Amino acid sequence: MNKYIPIALISSYFLVIFEETFFSYFRFFGTCLNLILIFISLAIFFEDERNKIGITTALISGIILDIFSSPYIGFFTAIFIILYFLIKKITSFLKKSDIFSFSLFFTFFFFIYKFLFLLFKIAFNNFLFQERFFAPLSFNLNIVFAQFLYNFIFAVFLFFLITMFSLPKKTWHFIS
């Protein structure tokens, strides 16, 4: 787990900067690419028993995102850690690492993330803190589906890139 920490840290940092600057100009029906989410989904999908890249990535990316985007430290960290355990349980039936499995995995991953985000928003606004940073509860399905489609296409593209470079299917070896 230790050797993935610097990789996750540097990658998350630059991905957050990229998504908030360069990619913020490329909007699809008012929605943006969530590179951190795609990064975590790929890390969890390719995680196996030997490496713990999924949980490492979820934890570190959450902290980085908390610093850049969230009003409170722990907001995104908690979401991503809970998401990690939930998605591992729900998609434990997926045995293969093909495009169909990844598409299904990412669909579950995205919508569970959206649900957790909404839940945490309610908790922070109503029970823990005053409604300082988050708007009243509302769910615009058009925006959610547009965001899902945009991120899904990019995630599948990255999945193809990773598998095309013939990385071993269930492991990521950046450091040999």
Place this chain on the structure above:
Amino acid sequence: MIMNTKRNIKIILLICILAVFIVLTDVFFIKPIKNSFYLISSPIERFLSKAGNNVCKYFTFLFKATELERENERLYQENLSLISQNIKLQSLIKENEALRKALNIGMAKKFDFAFARQVSREVDRDVILISAGKKDGVSAMMPVITPQMVLVGKVEESFYNFSKVALISDKKNVFDITIKSKNDILGVAKGSGGSGLSFDLVPKSANIEKGDIVLTTNLDNNFPAGLLVGEIKKIDKSDVKPFLKGTINPYFEKQGTDILFVIKNFLKKK
């Protein structure tokens, strides 16, 4: 079993210590930590922002060349008519100044601005980071505009060197507007997220059309009056509902520049 209990106690204790640490960080240390991260990252962010804007403009030019040509022609004609209107207004301004002097009325209130640049934009919320903070006299609730007096949003949180600005399309922004139609019609604008802005509470009898300009009013003391918000994009007419609703095309999205001004001497009275 005793070992398990001891282990569980240790885990609970660790979680409690972590929770206390997180709460203390959020209360006391979060702002300096965030400010330091933004300070270190801002040169890279500014470079990538410019790069993203240029690449986006290039692709827009490629795919919308015909539309741009038509828009250019329309703007040229509009510019000519505005020049002639401006000439007529100059004499009215002089007359107004003379009357004010004669009647001893004070000049219109001037704004005190803090200069800023957009650094980055959050993914999940309609919030941007600007390069002006407490050291520039910026604090929460201050309005933010472009040099062309287009309303951008309101300062949500300010750090020492930077500030977070909630755009007018952010869901928690609700403010009074006036629609420049044949008459001035009052309504309410609400952020709908995803760069979207909607209007509501416009009387059904109001004669508004697509393309009508929307400005801020000072009725709710949210923003200074007369700032450009956008133009009417779509009107939802319903026989059942008592008011007209619709969507607004916000002008701030079309601004090609990252230069912004924070109005320091206009704050909503509590």
